[in-house]
Amino acid sequence: MLLLLLWLGQDLLTVLTGGGMQIPGLFMLGLTYRLLVDEGSEDSLWAIWAAFAGGILWDLRWVGIPGFFTLGYVVVVLIVIQVWRVIPPQGRESGTSLIVFVLMEVSQIVPPLVPVLVLGGSIGWSYFLMQQVYSLPAILFCMYVYLRKVRSNNP
Amino acid sequence: MVHGLTALILALFLLGVSSGLGIVKNIVDLWGSLLFIPEYPAVVLRGIYINWRSRSQNVEWLNSEVTRLRNENAALRLELAKLGGEKVFASADKEARTARVTLRAPMSWWSEIRIDRGEHDNITQGLPVFSRGYLVGRVSSVSAMSSWAELITSPSFMIPAVIEETRELGVVAGDGTGAVVLRYVPAGRGVRVGMKVSTAMIGEQLPPGLPIGTIAGEFGTGADGYATYRVEPGADMSGFYTVSY
Numbered sequence: 347m348l349l350l351l352l353w354l355g356q357d358l359l360t361v362l363t364g365g366g367m368q369i370p371g372l373f374m375l376g377l378t379y380r381l382l383v384d385e386g387s388e389d390s391l392w393a394i395w396a397a398f399a400g401g402i403l404w405d406l407r408w409v410g411i412p413g414f415f416t417l418g419y420v421v422v423v424l425i426v427i428q429v430w431r432v433i434p435p436q437g438r439e440s441g442t443s444l445i446v447f448v449l450m451e452v453s454q455i456v457p458p459l460v461p462v463l464v465l466g467g468s469i470g471w472s473y474f475l476m477q478q479v480y481s482l483p484a485i486l487f488c489m490y491v492y493l494r495k496v497r498s499n500n501p
Numbered sequence: 502m503v504h505g506l507t508a509l510i511l512a513l514f515l516l517g518v519s520s521g522l523g524i525v526k527n528i529v530d531l532w533g534s535l536l537f538i539p540e541y542p543a544v545v546l547r548g549i550y551i552n553w554r555s556r557s558q559n560v561e562w563l564n565s566e567v568t569r570l571r572n573e574n575a576a577l578r579l580e581l582a583k584l585g586g587e588k589v590f591a592s593a594d595k596e597a598r599t600a601r602v603t604l605r606a607p608m609s610w611w612s613e614i615r616i617d618r619g620e621h622d623n624i625t626q627g628l629p630v631f632s633r634g635y636l637v638g639r640v641s642s643v644s645a646m647s648s649w650a651e652l653i654t655s656p657s658f659m660i661p662a663v664i665e666e667t668r669e670l671g672v673v674a675g676d677g678t679g680a681v682v683l684r685y686v687p688a689g690r691g692v693r694v695g696m697k698v699s700t701a702m703i704g705e706q707l708p709p710g711l712p713i714g715t716i717a718g719e720f721g722t723g724a725d726g727y728a729t730y731r732v733e734p735g736a737d738m739s740g741f742y743t744v745s746y
Contacts, residue, residue: 361543390571391504392725398508402515406532412525413516420508464516 350375353400357407368477370484373400374422374453380490381426382438382446383495390427397423401457409461419458426450443493450488454481582702582709598622599745600630601661603647611679612655614638618742619646629700629707630744635735636700637710637744653713654679654738662713663701667691670701673713673732679739681714681732688722 356372363369377400381393401416409415426449433442458477462470519525544686552686600622604615618624620643628640630650638652651658654675662673662683671686698714702709717733 357536358540358543361540362547364547392505394508398512401512403532405515406529407536410525410529411516412519413512413514417509417512417516420512424505424509461536 349373349376349380349400353403357404360408368473368480370460370477370481371454371457372484372488373404374419374457375450375484375488376417377423378426378450378453379492381423381430382449383494390423393423393427394420407484414464415457416460418460421460422453422456425449425456443489447485447489450485451481454478454485518684532713569619578702585710599743600624600648601743602741611652611675611677611738612657613641613649613651615647615649616743616746617647618746619644619648621645622744624648627707628746629711630746632736632741632744633712634712635740636707636713637734637736637741639707650744652738653681653734660707661701662698663709664692664716665697665699666693667696673698681734681738682720683716683730684730685727686730688726688728691727692716692719692730694718 352375353373356369358446359369359372377393377397381390384390397419398416401414401419402412404415404419405412407475429445429449430438433445455478462474542646556624569719579726598618600613600616603617606613609656616624616630624643626640626643629636630638630640636653638650638655638658640648642649652675653660653673654677656675656677659672661670663670664683664686667690669690669692671683673681673683675681680717686692694716698713698716700709700711700713712735714732714734714736716730718731720729720731722728
């Protein structure tokens with residue numbers, strides 16, 4: 347439900363700015379956050395297909411060609427799952443701020459990078475860089491929420 | 502892992518084939534129309550923002566346009582006034598009407614003169630009189646055969662004037678002792694000695710552009726921020742025997 351709201355929020359913000367400002371990938375931030383905090387669950391199938399669905403819907407709404415963001419979203423989820431599996435559960439609870447930041451950053455870099463790499467163009471690159479700048483506050487906010495949650499779980 | 506790979510392959514497959522499928526367009530349209538309802542508030546908000554921005558831009562544009570038109574209008578008025586002034590000079594030159602100074606009383610030496618032209622010669626009250634092409638005064642009273650003209654050196658003679666080079670306005674007045682001053686010019690406007698002074702178009706009594714003289718020096722600036730300048734009349738105020746009108 348939260349992911350649906352985040353997807354819709356991202357969509358509404360994009361409508362509101364008329365495409366003039368690159369909105370942070372709220373949906374993928376939320377999905378990454380969920381993957382990071384769901385420590386007990388080893389089954390991450392939901393995340394793969396949620397990313398697939400979210401990506402295809404985003405492509406249908408804003409790109410017109412399904413596949414670009416679908417591919418990016420699925421790749422991000424696979425990266426997050428694999429990296430998170432490598433770290434032992436004890437290690438996830440402490441000293442992972444940098445890894446969490448990197449994973450969240452990956453969730454913002456990879457999806458918009460796919461259309462830029464496929465279609466190319468200097469405008470595409472400038473839009474991509476703009477989005478990275480706008481994404482940073484959202485990533486930091488997510489980090490803050492994540493760290494608070496970790497601390498409250500391990501006082 | 503299998504699911505991950507399946508999703509990846511599906512995404513790549515979609516990317517490869519969907520651009521050529523006509524049905525994708527229909528799905529895109531359908532999805533867009535379905536999202537219209539939840540997106541409606543954002544669309545309305547964006548419309549309000551765009552309206553507000555275009556309105557403020559319009560106001561800005563209108564303001565700049567008003568300023569531009571005002572400047573243009575002022576420039577045109579100036580041109581018109583110059584043309585009017587040129588017409589006055591041209592008609593004056595053409596007619597070349599001259600009057601002889603018949604009386605200049607020592608008691609009112611710097612204030613008035615009497616000339617030998619009157620109503621019969623179409624002299625009217627307020628008519629400017631010149632010497633060597635420069636304004637020396639204006640007709641203050643008219644009788645049948647003669648008229649009195651108040652000189653620019655008279656203390657009661659006050660007319661709006663303009664410094665031609667800077668377009669600064671002021672009031673030209675006499676002091677009753679042979680000097681002519683230009684008052685009420687805002688200080689620090691780059692007024693220099695030698696700049697030309699002529700009648701201003703804001704004056705109702707005299708046509709604009711009639712040459713009076715040149716700036717000869719500055720008396721000083723008052724506490725009110727306005728400077729007073731000494732004006733050197735173009736005409737020889739103590740030695741003319743005839744005037745033209």
